Amino acid sequence: MSELAGSGSRHGDLAGSGSRHGDLVEVAxxxxxxxxxxxxxxxxxxxxxxxxxxxxxxxxxxxxxxxSAGVGVRVVKDGRQGFAYAGSLEDDVIxxxxxxxxxxxxxxxxxxxxALGVPDGxxxxxxxxxxxxxxxxxxxxxxxxxxxxxxxxxxxxxRVRQVSxxxxxxxxxxxxxxxxxxxxxSSRRTVCHVSVSVIAGEGDDSHSGVGFxxxxxxxxxxxxxxVADALERATRLIGGTKARSxxxxxVFDPRVTSTLLGVLASSLSGEAVTKGRSLFAGRxxxxxxxxxxxxxxxxxxxxxxxxxxxxxxxxxxxxxALIERGSLRGFVFDTISAHRAGTVSTASxxxxxxxxxxxxxxxxxxxxxxxxDAAGVLKSVGDGIYVQSITGVHSGVNPVSGDFSVGAExxxxxxxxxxxxxxxxxxxxxxxxxLMGIVAIGSDVEWLPGxxxxxxxxxxxxxLSGT
Amino acid sequence: xxxxxxxxxxLVDHDVVERVIGAALRHGGDFAEVFAEDRKGTSAxxxxxxxxxxxxxxxxxxxVRVVVGETTGYAHTADLSESGLLAAAEAAxxxxxxxxxxxxxxxxxxxxxxxxxxxxxxxxxxxxxxxxxxGAGExxxxxxxxxxxxxxxxxxxxxxxxxLQIADEVARSAGGAVVQVxxxxxxxxxxxxxxxxxxxxxxxxxxxxxxxVSVVASGDTGMQTGYETVARSVGFELFDAExxxxxxxxxxxxxxxxxxxxxxxxGELPVVLASGSGGILFHEACxxxxxxxxxxxxxxxxxxxxGExxxxxxxxxxxxxxxxxxWGSFAVDDEGRPAxxxxxxxxxxxxxxxxxxxxARKDGRSSSGNGRRQSYRHLPMVRMTxxxxxxxxxxxxxxxxxxxxxxxxxKLGGGQVNTxxxxxxxxxxxAYLIENGRITEALRDANLIGxxxxxxERVDAVAxxxxxxxxxxxxxxxxxxxxxxxxxxxxxxxxxxxxxxE
Numbered sequence: 001m002s003e004l005a006g007s008g009s010r011h012g013d014l015a016g017s018g019s020r021h022g023d024l025v026e027v028a029x030x031x032x033x034x035x036x037x038x039x040x041x042x043x044x045x046x047x048x049x050x051x052x053x054x055x056x057x058x059x060x061x062x063x064x065x066x067x068s069a070g071v072g073v074r075v076v077k078d079g080r081q082g083f084a085y086a087g088s089l090e091d092d093v094i095x096x097x098x099x100x101x102x103x104x105x106x107x108x109x110x111x112x113x114x115a116l117g118v119p120d121g122x123x124x125x126x127x128x129x130x131x132x133x134x135x136x137x138x139x140x141x142x143x144x145x146x147x148x149x150x151x152x153x154x155x156x157x158x159r160v161r162q163v164s165x166x167x168x169x170x171x172x173x174x175x176x177x178x179x180x181x182x183x184x185x186s187s188r189r190t191v192c193h194v195s196v197s198v199i200a201g202e203g204d205d206s207h208s209g210v211g212f213x214x215x216x217x218x219x220x221x222x223x224x225x226x227v228a229d230a231l232e233r234a235t236r237l238i239g240g241t242k243a244r245s246x247x248x249x250x251v252f253d254p255r256v257t258s259t260l261l262g263v264l265a266s267s268l269s270g271e272a273v274t275k276g277r278s279l280f281a282g283r284x285x286x287x288x289x290x291x292x293x294x295x296x297x298x299x300x301x302x303x304x305x306x307x308x309x310x311x312x313x314x315x316x317x318x319x320x321a322l323i324e325r326g327s328l329r330g331f332v333f334d335t336i337s338a339h340r341a342g343t344v345s346t347a348s349x350x351x352x353x354x355x356x357x358x359x360x361x362x363x364x365x366x367x368x369x370x371x372x373d374a375a376g377v378l379k380s381v382g383d384g385i386y387v388q389s390i391t392g393v394h395s396g397v398n399p400v401s402g403d404f405s406v407g408a409e410x411x412x413x414x415x416x417x418x419x420x421x422x423x424x425x426x427x428x429x430x431x432x433x434x435l436m437g438i439v440a441i442g443s444d445v446e447w448l449p450g451x452x453x454x455x456x457x458x459x460x461x462x463x464l465s466g467t
Numbered sequence: 468x469x470x471x472x473x474x475x476x477x478l479v480d481h482d483v484v485e486r487v488i489g490a491a492l493r494h495g496g497d498f499a500e501v502f503a504e505d506r507k508g509t510s511a512x513x514x515x516x517x518x519x520x521x522x523x524x525x526x527x528x529x530x531v532r533v534v535v536g537e538t539t540g541y542a543h544t545a546d547l548s549e550s551g552l553l554a555a556a557e558a559a560x561x562x563x564x565x566x567x568x569x570x571x572x573x574x575x576x577x578x579x580x581x582x583x584x585x586x587x588x589x590x591x592x593x594x595x596x597x598x599x600x601x602g603a604g605e606x607x608x609x610x611x612x613x614x615x616x617x618x619x620x621x622x623x624x625x626x627x628x629x630x631l632q633i634a635d636e637v638a639r640s641a642g643g644a645v646v647q648v649x650x651x652x653x654x655x656x657x658x659x660x661x662x663x664x665x666x667x668x669x670x671x672x673x674x675x676x677x678x679x680v681s682v683v684a685s686g687d688t689g690m691q692t693g694y695e696t697v698a699r700s701v702g703f704e705l706f707d708a709e710x711x712x713x714x715x716x717x718x719x720x721x722x723x724x725x726x727x728x729x730x731x732x733x734g735e736l737p738v739v740l741a742s743g744s745g746g747i748l749f750h751e752a753c754x755x756x757x758x759x760x761x762x763x764x765x766x767x768x769x770x771x772x773x774g775e776x777x778x779x780x781x782x783x784x785x786x787x788x789x790x791x792x793x794w795g796s797f798a799v800d801d802e803g804r805p806a807x808x809x810x811x812x813x814x815x816x817x818x819x820x821x822x823x824x825x826x827a828r829k830d831g832r833s834s835s836g837n838g839r840r841q842s843y844r845h846l847p848m849v850r851m852t853x854x855x856x857x858x859x860x861x862x863x864x865x866x867x868x869x870x871x872x873x874x875x876x877x878k879l880g881g882g883q884v885n886t887x888x889x890x891x892x893x894x895x896x897x898a899y900l901i902e903n904g905r906i907t908e909a910l911r912d913a914n915l916i917g918x919x920x921x922x923x924e925r926v927d928a929v930a931x932x933x934x935x936x937x938x939x940x941x942x943x944x945x946x947x948x949x950x951x952x953x954x955x956x957x958x959x960x961x962x963x964x965x966x967x968x969e
Binding site: 056057059060061062063064065066067068069070081082083084085086087088093100103104105107108109111139161162164199206207208242245246274275276277279355357391392394395396398400401402403405406407409423424425426427428429430463464465466467 | 511514515516517518519520521522523524525526527528536537538539540541542543544545558561624625628646647649683685689690691692725731733734735761764765766768844846879880881882883884885887888890891892893894911912913914915916917918962963964965966968
């Protein structure tokens, strides 16, 4: 996830947004200006404030509040890159980080493609991912939201056995980037999150369900929906059994689809492609998916969790079409992977914070919506399996070979309607076959945490393993 | 780096810690703790035929925890000065506001459970005569690392980079089908100091070193991947005991073997797990379910089952943070408690859970040394250390020979569990079909799915061999290094999530 993936004011528009924000850009420019002859220097500085509250049995189980700051410096000289970071913005620490990055550059293999980003003239879109009201929202209200969610989940249904967690979390992150090649950008973002995990059951049979609501500020949150979602997901699995093995049409709920698109994102990274580590390498222009499939990465869409005015190298974010009507159009690139591929950056650099270097990645993937709502997708399928959650994505999905095998739980679909619950099964195929096998895409686009939106989709001819 | 702190100098002065704890309890509270951490490390990445990047980093800070009744307040800061720590104490103590009261705090370092000077940790040195966890006299995986710690920060970066180049050459020489190789080196030195209002005062320095190789091979059936890693709680002497050539050729061999692999079966079959294939089966099938936080919230299928037969009598499961040099080992946990050996399941009977300080206080017992955190930015919670199944009597070859049809897993990937239902998955990265008691064709990657309590009952053969594998365990957003180990064993029926019909 990109820490810079937040929007904010362009450098120079910062008046009134608080001196701390301005300081970050100055710090970054100060470091970049220390570049010596024949050397490029990039400074990424970030600062964040977070709150986390967990409620349990009517009390606050923990309350955590924290501020952190850090700097990451890249130095490129003679085609060699070096990197260093520290979790501090003190002057002497910064000097040490720059010296370390310079030293580290000497050990890299010279590579003509290695360079920092340069301004490309693309104007930044208006992306709004900062909610000013978060800063003035009282702590008591945050605590009360966690307590209320826990209380509501416990009281909602007699089959609820436990509310194993009820959390409120928020974060405000400010970041700035400057390079000796002319980049100077800053961004800021807020995010609020309320989530609840319930265990519901009858007799020996227990199931868990997680519900959440995410927004830029507290007023965007819908705690009632989080509770209702957790309850529905846990209670509808009660009595679930293994299903019979065989070939089935699988309908994935929006959250699962978002996870699947996240896996696809790693195969669409220009870095993976140029290094021959993607099942899409060398396939631009080919039919890689069903004709209904159009996939776009658009971090300028403020609704997206990963929306940001700039990428992690300080270039203005832009919309990139990756698959159009089933045909592979291209990939996302940062500066180095673009050079390697003989193209230009798509402003798709992300970094995991000040402690890591940028890599090319999707930030705001979404499938073009179809015409059917979720119920319509089920009807169109007739018989199959509805999967509400999957496990083992990191162990069972290989974005290089395309092999796909995950644990699943959900409900049987019979006659176009949801029927009895299913648990402890796997669904398997290959990513290549799944993309070609998409038979319905829902209109129910939902922006979820992570790099992709979710919506209901149906994929035919997957292998279900049960009994 | 600037601001280097000489080894041996305390991260925070004793007097300062005492004043910070006093401030943390000024508004009342039952317990307060300061956890200070200084972590530095070097990593180097090789990919696509080049040393791409050498990186160094430093993260330093402290977290202050205040407990009042059932409530914990936590705040952390990167500022280790007294004023920075007092500010964190003030923030953490807000949870105690309104309850009044104050108490005098005295830190009694004399009664510290483990006060270790950084040097005497000697990671990697195994106490003489210490019983190997295999139980059948077998050594742990990897030769014991003899000799003293080689502080990685004293090793020139060029030597670290050379290891990567060797790995690349070896992997590429494994066959023309090898089309891409990446290799990574990383070392971390972590100094911690933990002090609490209950008199704990412990300091520790731990060093970890890790080396991994990832290979892509390409053939008529598409691309396949192979991966291998060595990681131990030791310094650069890791490479005296482990050969990067071996790591590289294992990774290449795995990728190449899968080029001719057929899709894994779909459905229930017996599964034989090779010694050291990952051990993740038990980490997921029951390890997480035996963590006291899940138990106290009745969010585990193993809650309320102490003393019951929960597994086949062949199963004796241990969590042991004291194993010298293993990836999940440490001298003291992140709450200042010495690492310990805890028998969780003995001959199939559930004997104990794993505890951190808070969960143990609630239950009126002491911590089992399982309180860990990713960094000073995180609250500690119950975590595993090195979790392993003890070896039995059987011969690994006999176990395969007595399996008419099944799957032989030579290497596992990761896994995931829902502790509330016990359902868990784990993935294969090297697996073969067993036909008529013989290992035959290679299989493509797949996840296997099972239910913890059911799978534990189905362990029907355990061999006398044993080995450990390093891994990273994620829980509630925090990652910590863990070890997993097991002898060759068989589970009579597991659902295999492949695509080939049976």
